[in-house]
Amino acid sequence: MSTATAPHAPVLENLPAPAKANKPTLGQWFRSKGWRHLVAIAATAFSVFPLLYVLSAALNPTGTMAGASTMFTEFGWGNFEALFANQERPFGRWFVNTLVIGLVTSAATVFLGALAAYAFSRMRFSGRRFGLLTLLLLQMFPQLLTVVAIFLLLNFIGDIIPALGLGSQLGLIMVYLGGALGVNTYLMYGFFNTVPMSLDESARIDGASHVQVFFRIIMPLVTPILAVVGLLAFIGISSEFVIASVVLTDPESQTLAVGLYSYVAQQRSENWGVFAAGAVIAAVPVMTLFLFLQRYITSGLTAGGVKG
């Protein structure tokens, strides 16, 4: 198919406007663009279909998986009501917990990462290269590999300071912060380098301290990467299951990932409708945020990736 489009490609790409003047035949149109629409429709359907299915299952009052074998035929809010009425599985709490843990962790991640990136980008010290390389290396080993050790460590910490041990959200946040440097610092480091040094210097000459340079000059200029890192951290943490499931044992303190899994872990088909309702509520904020900031995220991804 690629060869077929070859003669047209240069013309169409360089002169998009005059295409209207001499209208191409249907065959020409299909070979240059039509098939692309077909591919697009197929890919879109593949992407969207499971999401529509969840939405329909959430709105389907039957509430079981077997009942959800037709899409959008019945409507009702029963699943949502059941979701919030369940005392043993406090969905509202999970939502708040996820939000709190996610926001605190991503804010702290951004801050710790920015501090480190500032040091790596603006200062020269022995061990700098080694430090950057070590960070790059460490991020190859995700924290979930050490989940057993994390569990036992928090178990021990809990004997001494119960507020930070197993079952504590604060403890979980601390564990997550262990992964705060890693990828993020490297991503931020690259972006910090794009801010010209002359800005810092003129501020220094005007009498600003290094702290003032950091907060007043650099931070405002690197907001885009801060947003990207914060958002990626938030999305990552709100989906994190392994460590959260081990640390948060009490239903009241669990996150959406752990809680919603528990809904369908044993009886997948009976609780399906309620689970779907929960999934819709859990997904909507993240997806909205993602789509709004899509431009930043993708640029951050490619920037970090292409740089390697």
Add this chain to the structure above:
Amino acid sequence: MLDPMVEIEEKPSAAPPRRNGKRPRSAGRGPDSLGGILAKIILLGITDAVAAFVLFQLALSAEWMIFGISLLTTLVINWIYLRRGGLPAKYLAPGIIFLLVFQVFVMIFSTYIAFTNYGDGHNSTKADAIASIQLSASERVPDSPQFPTSVLEKGGSYFLLVTTPEGEARIGSADKPLETVTPSATGPTGAATGVEGYTTLDFATLLAHQQEITALTVPISENPEEGALKTADGSTSYVYTPKLKYDASTDTFTDTATGTTYADNGRGSFVAEDGSALNTGWKVNVGLDNFQRAFTDPNLQGPLLQVIAWTFAFAILSVATTFALGLFLAITFNRADLKGQKIYRILMILPYAFPAFLSGLVWSGLLNPEFGFINNALLGGADIPWLTDPVLAKISVLMVNLWLGYPYMFLVCTGALQSLPEEVDEAARMDGASVWKIFTAIKLPLLLVSLAPLLISSFAFNFNNFNVIYMLTGGGPRFDGTTFDIGSTDILITMVYKIAFGTGTGRDYGLASALAILIFIIVAVVSALSFKKTKALEELN
């Protein structure tokens, strides 16, 4: 819309800011502002206060080694922030402390656990294990006297108040052996029912806390061999003595009923000659035992090798399929004049925005063989075992991961395609190269160079892609011929999780950590090799 940042990104890396190499800038700077000093004092003060509390608690529980490490850390933090100069450390310290504890230390700790038999039945010291065995396996002494009993409560723990046949009132709890008291109240039969400062439980409260009270074992004296008192109804208690007698001189347990002796086998258990072991053991170092077991135990060896093979297959195929589809779509849409491109794009990348843990669960509903939408609605009541047949389950997992992963590859490929120099394309066209030729000979190699690091990290990510597997199939369908809960779609990380925290089979932290170490090694080798490769690729250009 994608490339501006990529381009900005490239420039400084070519000329890194290097003019700062002379000396740390802070050395000769003027005094900080008052606000700065205040903030510093307050933050350091809070840190020190927390540290002092932690140190105090550590001292109370006599954890001296950790006390020492914590003290040292606190001192280092204070030194970093109180001295002049040393600016980089001031900025790096907060992140690095978390990194050291929850990333580096836990890795070392995992390695340590991998060489122990830590797990259910082996989670404490030998002394604890001996005490626990003596208490747990006890039986009522035949014809022993009855003790009229009241259950008392104080400060959240329960006490048994008993009256001995001699008429003496004694009180004790699970961790305090019986001692003589003067009762403040006595019942109609003359038995003690209350003591100053304790609350006597009434019948309703007794019922409400039945389980805790029947589990209460009150040692008669400091010597566990004398036995303990237990009550079944909260009004009478009997003497129970250990069914297993511990002999400290030979370090063995003897079953008082059968006469079997259980000896320390050097591996953290008391084992009889016939090979049966007592349930409670203790934690010991077992050397390479866990690794050896993983690769030689017939119960584990076969499944493990299959899991390793599938982990590689899953990671490689996931990268290959998502990259192929993402690239194909990126090329298809890499035309400015395609109508509706924006809508297509947004709808297409929706799976990427959908929380990953939910995707697996949602697809498990779609693919459910009995009630799932795909079988029931799309295929008109077909009975295809999407998640229960070993081969189909693997295909399903790959398909779901393709759904999850291709939008990312699409975005990344689009970005990379747009940042390819236009001239190369034109020059090749001038020379009469076909579109296909341009793609395979020019664009793809260029793309691969810039995307290789991403593909490697995508591989590393999928190698440990817990969520998709665990949420979609839970690792199943289970393998036959093994007692472990491992199945044909399990990858190493889900296997680690199930062995460490799974329900049904006991927890085995040692074995799980050994497998985690195996993942460490594989990931390290693969990334070392591949980064070498990409360097070579880059040098070629």
